[in-house]
Amino acid sequence: MIQMKNVMKQYDNGVIAIKDLSLTVDPGEFLYVIGPSGAGKSTVIKMLYHELKPTSGSIQVGKYDLATMAPSDVPYFRRNIGIVFQDFKLLPRLTVFENVAYAMQVVEAKDEDIKPRVLHVLKLVGLEQKLRRFPSELSGGEQQRVAIARAIVNAPDVVIADEPTGNLDPDTSEGIMDILERINADGTTVIMATHNREMVNERPHRLLEIAGGRLVRDEQGGSYSDEE
Amino acid sequence: MIQMKNVMKQYDNGVIAIKDLSLTVDPGEFLYVIGPSGAGKSTVIKMLYHELKPTSGSIQVGKYDLATMAPSDVPYFRRNIGIVFQDFKLLPRLTVFENVAYAMQVVEAKDEDIKPRVLHVLKLVGLEQKLRRFPSELSGGEQQRVAIARAIVNAPDVVIADEPTGNLDPDTSEGIMDILERINADGTTVIMATHNREMVNERPHRLLEIAGGRLVRDEQGGSYSDEE
């Protein structure tokens, strides 16, 4: 499903964020990515959905080899991936409903399918009362939940989430985790960068730890507190 | 120090985010504000530093009555408060160093005082290596730490932080909490909205819980997990 081989990433300013990282993720896995602030978690995730290109090494996601993929294929490639960005990246000029619907419109879903599906996922994340709000009229956690709803609305093969519960209280976080585990149970691959120790320890899955741009741990059901 | 009396806040779109909230904070207190996503934590915090005005009720912070404060006094009022915004609000066109220095420049600090002080606080939050980076070249947690450095650089009377550890790993969060507790021990009032159950439970302070726009709990040393 996903294969990274000897990936190195140097940013334009010279920072080497990822040094040498190889990784295989099978379809249907649930993967935590942890590591200290600035370790390189977001960098890895951004390379997975091709926002960033690796400086060297190769990345294969599904049938796409990201190094050789034509620019015109990128949108189609991304349609199989639902992404929750660390900074949400909602469209400021669209309402909650429209933000989520946009992700369906771009895959040319039919109008009559869009409405019920969008309402359904917004209900899942507990925002069914705020359809007409603009992102600027939402609390931080509400914005984050819109981002989550948008990521799952197309029922993608892979959901990649960068700290999807950073702005959520523990109860709401549990709710979101329930959703992610449920879609994972239905076959969706889930990759999730997180700082939430409690969650990692209480809901064990495969755990990847990155530190200083290197993979320092990759263990099934590992727990966050190991190093303490 | 801080006194809110029967504060009600209705947003322009009609949402009543805070229903009737009264609150007194003494100088030197350390206060957690918790509550589910959308409860009204950020709204209370924004009223405290006068980004929002209450629809009714009165707020007194230090010698300022926020309802009657002249617009020209607002900057001077804010200089006694260090704020960590939930969405960071860094200036995108300034480097890490400049962002923190800016907060000192506006209070007309001398150039020769600015440099050592800025370097000091950036070292505290672990960013001494990234002085010349722009915010867009930082990881989420690094941006959050710049925001924290900016909030404390002027050694204000009050630090108000809206989820200052939402994007930080547990270890870094501990470090930030150490800093906040240290300046609190030196007499600074600290008010902090957070979702971090572990932290609230391990470092007990006065705990304020907001739900649905109302104060539902206010107890010294309360713990997050009470309701579970």
Add this chain to the structure above:
Amino acid sequence: MKSNVFMRHVRDSLKSLKRNGWMSVAAVSAVTVTLLLVGIFLALLLNVNRVSTQVENDVRVRVYIQKGTTKKQQAALKDQLEGLANVKKVTYRSASQELNSIVGSYGSQWAMFRGDQNPLNNIFLVDTKDAKDTISVAKRADKFKHVSEATYGGTTAKKLFRTVATIQRWGAFFTILLLFVAVFLISNTIRITILSRRDEIKVMRLVGATNAYIRWPFLLEGAWTGLFGSLLPMLIVDFGYGLVARNAHFTEAANGFSLYPNMPFLVWLDLGMALIGIVIGGLGSVVSMRRYLKA
């Protein structure tokens, strides 16, 4: 593209225009002011061009008829002149009419020549189809029978031709300059608005939108901006030109000059302004976006 998708783009573009609030207002008003300038100056330049052509056409060949020529011979000469290539019209003026115009501009002491004393000849004024033909027509008429002399104003006319050519050359230069400036300013305004929305465009890419899908609403929004920006200039230019043309009518008609009549002229001018607005607004959007549609 399916037609319901296109309708969605149209709806989205209008929604976006509305939600962009002040940014849209600023962009539309930049287009408005630019096109207003274009409309007004273009109306001026085109009419200067027209009038200068009319002035040039005022240059006529003066054919002096020998004294003692009979009416019949005069009529034959007129036919001959009218038969020349490039001749549009031949007008007869008697010697006393000629003298009157001299008295009018050179002073009354010329009046003593009135009547039999009149040393002047009867003349034919020959209008050519194109002012440039004046010289050749004069040369040919000079050789006809009963013609004592055929002149075309000599150096004065040559000077006039040169002046008119200069004016028209500069008119063309200023017209092109104006159009270039308008195109640049409108597309530049659009560019700035796109620039301030580059993050939005990137997000659209990130959630799987194709470039075409992203482009359409922006293209349409740019075109709307251009269209809405051209409405006020059209109104003002139509109204203002109508006013000026009406007032000018009496004074100018006396001099034999005329502005373009309102009707087809304003339609073309309006169409030109609307087209510049719409095309440059839409194209400007698409071109400005290119850079953000790469990754």
Add this chain to the structure above:
Amino acid sequence: MKSNVFMRHVRDSLKSLKRNGWMSVAAVSAVTVTLLLVGIFLALLLNVNRVSTQVENDVRVRVYIQKGTTKKQQAALKDQLEGLANVKKVTYRSASQELNSIVGSYGSQWAMFRGDQNPLNNIFLVDTKDAKDTISVAKRADKFKHVSEATYGGTTAKKLFRTVATIQRWGAFFTILLLFVAVFLISNTIRITILSRRDEIKVMRLVGATNAYIRWPFLLEGAWTGLFGSLLPMLIVDFGYGLVARNAHFTEAANGFSLYPNMPFLVWLDLGMALIGIVIGGLGSVVSMRRYLKA
């Protein structure tokens, strides 16, 4: 404000201009193109105005001297004419010079009047200080001794006055329109850039900056934008005007018309453009920011 704080604002404004990258480029080039238009059209309009005044000043009073007036009497008349209020210059032209100019423009059959046959008078051409005084000077000269008649071109002159007045009225209108458009377009461009940075301004407020402290770098950045935007237009206009004026020199001098000489003219024009850029750029920033400095 302490001077080191001001120097900081200057540094910050330049830094910000640089870091805003394409946005700055777009703003500067909008100013460039606008001022280029202003510079070129202003050079045109001001010169049209000047030449039309020169044409008007060509209208002179013609004082016909009675036949048989002695040289001495003529000299006395000349003194008298020069003594009139508003008279600038009095020029003598003999009857044969007059006839020659008629032959030049009306045809050679007038040549038969050469020599003793010449029915024309010797005349004085009187230039007035202001073309408008022509009529009153003519009226007074008419009553002097040895004057058979004093004319000022009659309806032709009146028509000319009217035409020149119309041209100058329109010239003023277009100049004002142009300046208004320039001011609007430049401030509007600045407004859009400020609009796209409103969040920054709000953040500055939130970290305790006073409005004055926030305003200065933006004001200066706007002024730099205006200044840098005026450099290219200054160069182009200076160079282009030099070129045109040099070429026009020979042809126009012959007609007695002249463009403004480069030297003080271009300095004023450049100064005007730079001032518009700097002042509107700076003021535009400050005005556009007002709304975001409220809370």
